[in-house]
Amino acid sequence: MSLLAAMSSSMDERPDRIRIGDRSASPPRLREWAAAVADDLHGTDRVAIETTPTMETVVGVVGALLAGTAVVPVPPDAGPREREHILRDSGARALLVPAGAGTAGTTRGGGPAADGSGLPVVPVDLRRTSATRHPEPGPERTALILYTSGTTGAPKGALLSRGAIATCLDGLAEAWRWTPDDLLVHGLPLFHVHGLVLGVLGPLRIGSRLHHVGRPQPERYAAAGGTLYFGVPTIWSRIAATPTAARALRSARLLVSGSAALPTAVFDGLAALTGHRMVERYGMTETLITVSARADGPRRPGAVGLALPGVRTRIVDEQGRDLPADGTAMGELLVAGPTLFDGYLNRPDADAASRSADGWFRTGDVATIGPDGWHRIVGRASTDLIKSGGYRIGAGEVEEALLAHPAVREAAVVGLPHPDLGQQVTAFVVADGVTGAELVDFVARQLSVHKRPRVVRLVDALPRNALGKVQKKRLVEG
Template sequence: MNSPLLPELVAGSDRTALRFAAAELTYRDLNRLASHLADRLRGRARVAVWATPTMETCVAVVAALVAGVPVVPVNPKIGERELTHVVADSEPDVVLSAPNVELPGPLASLARLPVQVSPADVVATPTAAEPDGETPAFVVYTSGTTGPPKGVVLPRRALAANLDALAEAWGWTADDVLVHGLPLFHVHGLILGVVGPLRRGGSLHHLGRFSSSGVGTELAREATMLFGVPTMYHRLVADCADDPALAAAVGRARLLVSGSAALPATDHARLAELTGQRVVERYGMTETLMNCSVRADGDRRPGTVGLPLPGVDLRLVDDSGTPVGALDGETVGEIEVRGPNLFLGYLNRPDATAEVMRDGWFRTGDMAVRDPDGYVRIVGRRATDLIKSGGYKIGAGEIENVLLEHPGVAEVAVTGEPDADLGERIVAWVVPAGPAPSAEDLADHVARLLAPHKRPRVVRFRESLPRNEMGKVLKRALDG
């Protein structure tokens, strides 16, 4: 018999599982709500969840996990084109959302189940047997550098193995109370930030939306851990500098974790100076969940993502695929990983799955070096077209394709450039077709068709784009 993915849910204790503002659910409440909803989900192929940062999203996801049905979390700010693709590609049988929420486009035509978050008058039903570990748990859509987003199929064994490895590295226990304000439609906010504490039997206090004051309030009370992205920590540093009480609250945390992009060394140093806290960084991808982390009891060196997690095999390879064994902090190779944390493949894309696998190793596309103590330092992407902005990984190619549909754009290249708040900001280099459109018009065009976080923050107009003899744009030759 398989071990339950969420043991404390099965036990149904009176411990707090989830809190959003004044709303709170114990494990007994959550079990009652989730098992009741799970009865209506069993046997379905996939379910979409309108993933707002709310209690309804968490209950919906837990119910689907109880039912053994894979969840397709949908970004509530998704553009119409991306939404059409996600729904057509994943073919969910039903969409779960809070009651009375107006759903857009193709979601509105799906069968819908409203999610109840009041346990009153809801009777718990017997828990079914735990599904096999290879059963898909999530289909999370991630943008590549070209083409539409791909659906990453994550099995239950990847969640269990990876969350347990993180627990070992971070000393994460049932006594921990996690606070975060991350979105609930990607790996960081949803799998690590919601399923993670529930697997441990601990608590999640979600802010709804990140704010330094909200973080400070929770850390001054029960919260012991904070998950965030560099944008959030940058703001937290600035606010701690102006508010000694906030700095003191942050200083009481057991663990601060940053991910999704590198945290600038300046923010590391300032936060340590203001609060006495040193941030732990980790490294992962949607396809692999987390691969590396600095341990809670390890050396929290800025610029590193620590050691491979327990159970994760990690190697660097050269361009021919030959392993690079040097631990000199200088020899660069591409990161490849294997282990129980790996995805099952891209939904409906065996070709794309085959492209990223090499003899059981996942080819991440990330380039790194390893220090003498084995610590991994990521130095960039093999491709130049992945932009990390505000905690998101954004493909330049899809933005370029959408901008080329604008009547005022003749040619375009999209790059990222350093930004103190976002990590990188999206820059569009545009050759106009006639009179130049406004930067706001181009940004709105991208936000409408893709998503707001993919809009260019800067637009620079050029008479031409630098190209090589094959006609490919030389992005490295672009400058301000």
């Protein structure tokens, strides 16, 4: 079956099925625009595209996939060094750009891109259509090369196959009861799994309507009238702080959060305002989405649900020994199954380091798994599992305790080197009208005393990436 099954077969001419910003299209019209791009790309192995939240980006990505060309998304806010690395390391043969965007309408082979990359440009022109039907590539073919940053070195290109993406989307459609009757609303960046794979390729495979609102502002989410909403914790926190916008989501069917842990206070606040208990899910660029709560099952704050069909998970200690699924033992989460990536481009060393001796993917995330199969993500092994005075402390638990204080708006907890304890629990907090000492006492009254922060640093803001994840590495490096 085609990766973009619903779009490929749809005869629905309604022009509001796919809306990106202020542009709308029916599935057949999107297919015709994309086929014109596919005609230009025929025989091209890899193509890069700057993923602005526009219809041209969607048409370019779909056109490349129709042609069997691997897509290399480039963040629109990438600095010159990051952009140059992605274009060079990926081996992209051309660059997709909106027609007239500084290229004077040049076509493939007709001249280099205006950005100095030296790549030939392929314009995405919404005035051009084609009726060509390109043969469906095999499921083993690479669909996307997504660049993901690790703790060291330049970003690595993760190879995601068409089959892995299709399997992931089908599993989510089953878990979330996602159907063509849904209207998916989101405003996520289109260079990540969340916004691009789930948020664009998902509707084109399943057949639901799509409205990408551009900037993910609470008012835009509220006005969209969707049945299914995607967001990251930063978005949901802002919506929870805007009661009028939150109440407008009561008519939705499902609210989904991912890409980072959703604070319990936000979960509870949204439940009170919207009537919905959030669906949380877990995944990575390298694994796609592997664990999720279900539409027809319970939703638990701080937990991300059950493994999706075909996915296997386990937790291990530092020596690789299996830990019990008792809901208490914390260990590194390992994943196996059909949604895994095919490796890092040009990085056999990183491939080897990412696999256990028996072939499972090492996520680098610390988790617990309960007897009922429910997963809770404690955080990154490198920053969120703190070893202090012989204790193993999950940073997320301390953060939740801090966020329960009414004066605290944001909190991030890390372990910093300490000559006696090994690591000391250190909290970076955005708060009003409270002292660090008061917050230490507040946490000590809620948790075991050894889990309290030894140091609280009050800051104006926490460093975050494009998806709202706190960049703890920057806090640790200070």
